[in-house]
Amino acid sequence: MKNFKIILAAFVLLTTSGIASAQLKVAHINSADLMQDYKKVQEVEKILQQYREAYAKRINRLESEILEIQKTLRDSGNLISQAYSELLQQTYQEKYQEWERLQQEFQNKMVEKQSELLNPIIEELKGIISEVAKQKGYDYVLDSSEGGNLIYGNPGFDLMADVKKKLAEIAAKDAATQPGQGAGGGK
Numbered sequence: 001m002k003n004f005k006i007i008l009a010a011f012v013l014l015t016t017s018g019i020a021s022a023q024l025k026v027a028h029i030n031s032a033d034l035m036q037d038y039k040k041v042q043e044v045e046k047i048l049q050q051y052r053e054a055y056a057k058r059i060n061r062l063e064s065e066i067l068e069i070q071k072t073l074r075d076s077g078n079l080i081s082q083a084y085s086e087l088l089q090q091t092y093q094e095k096y097q098e099w100e101r102l103q104q105e106f107q108n109k110m111v112e113k114q115s116e117l118l119n120p121i122i123e124e125l126k127g128i129i130s131e132v133a134k135q136k137g138y139d140y141v142l143d144s145s146e147g148g149n150l151i152y153g154n155p156g157f158d159l160m161a162d163v164k165k166k167l168a169e170i171a172a173k174d175a176a177t178q179p180g181q182g183a184g185g186g187k
Contacts, residue, residue: 027138027157029129032145034163038125039171044117051113055106062099066092125163128170132162 035041069092073085080088133141141159142149 024140025138026140026142027133027136027159028142028144029159029163030145031125031143031148034125034160035122037164038121038167040121040124041118044114044121047117048110048114051110055102055109059099059102059106062095062102066095066099069095128166129159129163132159132166136162 069088073088073092076085129141136159138157138159144158
């Protein structure tokens with residue numbers, strides 16, 4: 001709803017100010033596609049996957065321990081002493097709480113790690129998009145990805161090809177200055 005109000009306000013401004021609208025140049029880019037195609041983002045995804053797998057091992061180990069305690073409690077019935085049964089139940093509760101804590105920790109750490117790794121890349125891409133937009137004389141660049149603020153975008157104003165070209169130039173320059181390493185961007 002908020003996005004719609006912003007778009008509506010922009011539309012009203014554009015249509016009611018004849019002189020300003022004639023000079024205004026707006027472009028768009030699908031940031032989700034750009035991120036998906038960018039090699040640095042793909043490298044971050046690999047790192048995050050390794051991070052997920054490390055936590056998954058810890059979480060799965062705890063789940064196995066919890067299930068084993070449940071099985072022991074269920075299968076032993078009256079064959080174990082009251083004290084041992086209480087000890088198993090207490091251990092079960094502790095393991096379950098640890099499992100819940102680890103799940104929450106995992107979620108928090110993933111968000112933190114993702115931000116830590118992606119924010120510099122996002123800022124880099126914003127800078128490149130801004131540079132391309134300035135070179136092409138655009139006043140505004142809207143995001144055409146799902147959840148972005150663009151309802152329609154003329155393909156002629158899509159900056160994706162120009163931004164990818166700039167990324168390829170940067171990657172080639174990086175590769176030339178760092179022999180033996182792969183390119184840093186683009187498809």
